[in-house]
Amino acid sequence: MQPLFLQGPSVTFRTILLVVASVVVMVADHRWHALETVRGAIESYVVYPLRYTINLPSQLVEWGDKSLSSHEKLLDENRRLQEQQLRAQVSLQKLSVLEKENDRLRDMLGAQPKVGELVLVAEILAIDLDPYKQQVILNKGGNKDVYIGQPIIDAWGVMGQVVHLGGFSSTALLISDPSHAIPVQVSRSGLRSTAFGMGNSQLLELRYIPHNADIEIGDVINTSGLGGRFPPNYPVGRIISIDRPAGESFATVLAEPVAHLDRSREVLLVWHKLQVKDVKPVVQSDTVKGKKK
Amino acid sequence: MRSQNCYRVVIPTLIVALMLHMWPLPEWLEYARPEWMVLVFIYWALAMPEQIGVTVAWVVGLLLDVTQGAIIGQHALGLVIIIFIISTQYQRIRVFSLAQQALVVLLLLLVKQVLVLWVSGMVGQAPDIGLYFLPALTGAILWPWIFILLRDLRRRFTVSRSF
Numbered sequence: 001m002q003p004l005f006l007q008g009p010s011v012t013f014r015t016i017l018l019v020v021a022s023v024v025v026m027v028a029d030h031r032w033h034a035l036e037t038v039r040g041a042i043e044s045y046v047v048y049p050l051r052y053t054i055n056l057p058s059q060l061v062e063w064g065d066k067s068l069s070s071h072e073k074l075l076d077e078n079r080r081l082q083e084q085q086l087r088a089q090v091s092l093q094k095l096s097v098l099e100k101e102n103d104r105l106r107d108m109l110g111a112q113p114k115v116g117e118l119v120l121v122a123e124i125l126a127i128d129l130d131p132y133k134q135q136v137i138l139n140k141g142g143n144k145d146v147y148i149g150q151p152i153i154d155a156w157g158v159m160g161q162v163v164h165l166g167g168f169s170s171t172a173l174l175i176s177d178p179s180h181a182i183p184v185q186v187s188r189s190g191l192r193s194t195a196f197g198m199g200n201s202q203l204l205e206l207r208y209i210p211h212n213a214d215i216e217i218g219d220v221i222n223t224s225g226l227g228g229r230f231p232p233n234y235p236v237g238r239i240i241s242i243d244r245p246a247g248e249s250f251a252t253v254l255a256e257p258v259a260h261l262d263r264s265r266e267v268l269l270v271w272h273k274l275q276v277k278d279v280k281p282v283v284q285s286d287t288v289k290g291k292k293k
Numbered sequence: 294m295r296s297q298n299c300y301r302v303v304i305p306t307l308i309v310a311l312m313l314h315m316w317p318l319p320e321w322l323e324y325a326r327p328e329w330m331v332l333v334f335i336y337w338a339l340a341m342p343e344q345i346g347v348t349v350a351w352v353v354g355l356l357l358d359v360t361q362g363a364i365i366g367q368h369a370l371g372l373v374i375i376i377f378i379i380s381t382q383y384q385r386i387r388v389f390s391l392a393q394q395a396l397v398v399l400l401l402l403l404v405k406q407v408l409v410l411w412v413s414g415m416v417g418q419a420p421d422i423g424l425y426f427l428p429a430l431t432g433a434i435l436w437p438w439i440f441i442l443l444r445d446l447r448r449r450f451t452v453s454r455s456f
Contacts, residue, residue: 011347015377018351022373025355025366030416035365042359050312050360058317127315130361131323132420164362171362179418199421 036148036165044141044167051127051137051169058126117231118271120144122152124264125169134177134197134261135163140269141170149229152267157235157258158182158223159267174261175236176201184236185224189214192224193253195236201261204237206253211244213251221255231272299344302450306333306443307353314360324424327432330357331372331405335398336443338379339386350376367412371405378404391437399433 009017029035122140129135140146142165150162152172160180164171175182176197184195184206191213195204209215219239225232237255244251310329318326334353337345354369361368378401379386386397406429413419 011377011380015347015373018347018373019370021351022354022366022370025369026364026412029365039359039365042356046356047360050308051315054312054315054317126317128317128323128326129315130363131326132425133362135362 040142040165040167043164043169043171048166048169051125054127055125055139119153119268120146120271122267122269124267129171132199134160134174134180134199134201136160136172136174138162138170138172138267138269139168141166141168143168144269145271146170146269151230151234151270151272153234153270154259154264154267156260156264157237158230159259159261159264161229162269172267174201175204175257175259176261182230182236183224183226184221186215186239187220187222188216189219191215192226193221195221195255202256204255204257206239206255207250209251209253210249211251215239215242215251215253217242220258231270299341302446303337303345306337306446310334311356311360314357325427325431327428327435328402328405331375331402332398332432332436332439333443334372334376335379335401336440338376339383340443340447342380342383345376346380347373347376363409364412364416367409368405370412371408374408375401375405391440394440395433395436398436399429402429402432 008014025035029039120140122138125137125139127137129137138146138152146162146165148162148165152159152161158175160172160174160177162170163173173180174197175195176199178197178199180197182195183192185192191209193206193209195206198205206215206221217239221236221239223230223232223234223236235258237257239253240256241254242251243253307330310333313329314326330353334345334350338350350372351369354372355365357363357368357372358365386394389397403426406426410419410425
């Protein structure tokens with residue numbers, strides 16, 4: 001029997017259909033966050049093998065560097081690290097006493113005890129993403145129980161949070177991305193604010209700070225823990241400039257992140273609320289103002 | 294027969310293009326990185342519009358969205374539109390000289406980037422405009438080499454007789 005339609009739908013018709021499909025998919029992804037599983041599946045089964053291959057040369061160089069470095073150099077490094085470890089151990093002793101004291105005092109006050117945090121070391125893959133977005137790819141994903149919205153820190157401070165999850169890798173948004181905001185607190189005065197990224201790995205902007213607020217250049221800002229996304233009291237940045245323009249209702253306050261956003265290779269994934277597994281990301285610029293302030 | 298044969302060459306070139314998108318570059322070069330995937334796709338759409346049409350473009354665009362961490366559908370929309378333009382004009386573009394073709398490619402790349410920028414702007418994530426269109430320029434400059442390389446590849450594997 002002859003098929004009824006010899007030609008499929010015309011190119012114009014198909015194009016219109018695909019444009020409509022694109023719009024639907026974009027709305028579903030951006031507004032409803034409905035496509036995270038699809039993204040995760042494509043990421044783990046199609047894109048991750050490519051990412052792994054691209055990362056191989058830099059991994060090889062690193063491995064070569066390690067296996068070819070001289071005995072003397074390794075001994076030197078070993079000695080240095082042991083010294084560092086000893087010093088850290090000493091300060092840790094003091095810290096553990098303080099922590100116990102703090103717990104006791106909190107107990108006496110009837111306050112909620114502090115929750116311990118679980119961390120996992122992850123490595124940033126040597127992969128370039130869109131240069132207009134401050135994102136990194138980590139080599140840990142769903143296989144290590146990473147979740148969307150999980151905070152990441154490095155040895156110096158808070159770096160960002162996980163926004164997309166693959167099976168063996170995850171994408172993290174840095175605190176310097178223009179669509180990222182993090183609730184912070186000035187450690188000296190207790191002033192609360194929100195630090196927004198500016199698309200520059202060296203700058204953060206603290207918004208909605210009145211002219212007469214107690215804030216000075218050099219102040220350290222920590223995470224406040226409000227919003228529940230980031231654990232409290234991790235260092236975020238240092239205030240580097242305060243401008244109080246007459247006629248404006250808020251001061252312009254700029255801070256410099258303390259985390260090495262563009263230099264760290266190893267980061268820590270933090271589990272501070274183990275039961276929370278299915279939080280939706282609140283990083284898009286239009287929702288963030290309402291939710292995180 | 295011919296359409297089965299064609300994917301043997303097209304798919305590896307697309308994979309290589311996708312990898313070039315993610316390949317780590319020094320920071321000063323990052324803003325000039327051409328959109329390899331789009332360039333390679335434009336070539337295949339010109340060489341065999343029968344097989345490489347808008348539907349394949351959409352699927353490849355989605356893949357590009359996931360790799361770039363963009364909103365899913367953003368690059369797909371741009372790619373579909375420019376492949377649609379090619380599917381109506383390919384007979385004209387094919388007879389152009391390489392320089393003229395490079396100009397057409399520049400226009401196509403600009404159209405795609407404007408569409409992507411438009412979507413980013415609508416969701417409030419518009420990037421700095423300063424160097425934003427530089428990739429289109431580098432892409433157009435690289436077009437003659439990409440064209441010759443892919444044409445030779447296609448001839449070696451005798452994917453299709455035309456073009």
